[in-house]
Amino acid sequence: MHETDMSGVKVAVLGVHDHHWVTGDRFYHDPREYQSEHFSYQLWLVKSGCVRVRMNESEWAVRKGSVCVFPVNLERTVYTSCHTTWLSIGLRVTVFNKFSLFRNVNLPTQWTITEEEQQLMESWMTQIITNKKSTESHKKLMMNGMAQTILGFCWPHLSSLSLASSVHHALPEWLGKILKRISMDPSCSISALAHDAGFSPAQFRRVFHQHVGSTPRDYLAMKRMESACHYLEQTTLTLGAISAKVGLRDVPYFSRVFKSAYGVTPSVYRASLMENSATEMK
Numbered sequence: 001m002h003e004t005d006m007s008g009v010k011v012a013v014l015g016v017h018d019h020h021w022v023t024g025d026r027f028y029h030d031p032r033e034y035q036s037e038h039f040s041y042q043l044w045l046v047k048s049g050c051v052r053v054r055m056n057e058s059e060w061a062v063r064k065g066s067v068c069v070f071p072v073n074l075e076r077t078v079y080t081s082c083h084t085t086w087l088s089i090g091l092r093v094t095v096f097n098k099f100s101l102f103r104n105v106n107l108p109t110q111w112t113i114t115e116e117e118q119q120l121m122e123s124w125m126t127q128i129i130t131n132k133k134s135t136e137s138h139k140k141l142m143m144n145g146m147a148q149t150i151l152g153f154c155w156p157h158l159s160s161l162s163l164a165s166s167v168h169h170a171l172p173e174w175l176g177k178i179l180k181r182i183s184m185d186p187s188c189s190i191s192a193l194a195h196d197a198g199f200s201p202a203q204f205r206r207v208f209h210q211h212v213g214s215t216p217r218d219y220l221a222m223k224r225m226e227s228a229c230h231y232l233e234q235t236t237l238t239l240g241a242i243s244a245k246v247g248l249r250d251v252p253y254f255s256r257v258f259k260s261a262y263g264v265t266p267s268v269y270r271a272s273l274m275e276n277s278a279t280e281m282k
Contacts, residue, residue: 008179008212009167010097011148014040014090016129021049026079039094040072041102043150045121049084053077060110062086065118067154068110087125091147095167096212104159104169111157124150174198175211182220186227187247190216224248225261232270239266 014037034040044051046066053060053068055076062068070076072090093101113121124146131143155163168176174197181188181196193216194204208216224246231242243254255265262269 008096008171009101009148009151009163010092010094011144011151012092013128013132013143013147014092016090016125016132017088018126018129019084019086019088021051021080021084023080023082026077029074029076029078031073031075034073037072037092039100039102040090040092041107042070042072042088042090043154044068044070044086044088045118045125046084046086047118047122049080049082049086051084051086052079052081054079055108060108062110065115066110066112067121067157068108069154069158070108074108087122087129089125089128089147089150091151093151095171098211098213099171101166102158104161104166109158117153120153121150124153172211175208178208182223186220186224187245188220189247190220193220221257225258228254228258228266229262229269232266233273242266 044062044067046062046064048064050064051062053062053076055074060068095101128143128146131139131146152163159166161169168180171179178193178197181193190204191201194201197204199207205216208219212219214222227246228242231237231245235242237245239251239254243249243251246254248254248257255267258264258266258269264272
């Protein structure tokens with residue numbers, strides 16, 4: 001299992017655009033229109049030409065093969081001196097919808113990527129644009145998942161801190177330790193977690209909900225099911241062993257809880273994984 005719980009990172013796509021500008025196109029980005037947009041950013045990938053950006057007393061030239069990230073409320077004038085194409089995505093990036101993941105990142109920023117990285121970024125961003133046009137609910141899930149992939153891909157260029165460290169820097173110290181313990185040992189009890197955090201059970205329930213947005217019980221139940229999926233996918237442990245590892249009392253109860261969460265029993269889930277693996281190998 002991973003040592004750090006990353007489930008609190010929330011990435012939502014706010015808008016996507018495939019820009020095709022001709023020489024002389026210009027746009028003024030007024031920050032007053034985005035005062036209510038908290039934790040929101042724009043990520044650009046220039047495919048051809050050059051986008052010029054004036055902000056404060058500086059001017060940037062964002063050329064082909066460059067990626068940049070701006071706070072959405074940054075005042076700027078954008079213009080082109082040649083035919084230019086680029087992709088932009090509006091993102092809301094938070095930790096448990098409470099804190100900005102970018103709180104320790106110096107923005108705006110830009111960097112250059114390799115041709116191979118350019119192709120990957122273009123592919124992911126194009127998929128987001130395609131899914132954004134769909135009204136199907138599962139497409140939104142796919143789109144936000146792809147945005148998370150892009151965030152993970154870009155993170156080493158955004159901060160010298162690891163993504164895990166940045167997540168935990170945005171949380172109270174006690175909560176970071178509690179989330180790590182849950183990730184390492186989902187069989188732990190809520191009373192033990194409250195004791196480790198230094199709160200009474202009632203206080204713990206209240207402050208945990210304030211920071212995470214769910215009760216300790218609901219969060220622990222979710223993490224137990226995520227851990228169960230990991231063991232089913234990555235190990236050959238029996239259902240009894242998995243049930244014990246995630247803190248559920250017996251296999252029948254574990255199966256009921258798992259089916260309630262995912263619509264199938266653990267046995268069916270594992271069998272479907274094996275069937276898909278066998279199909280891919282043909």
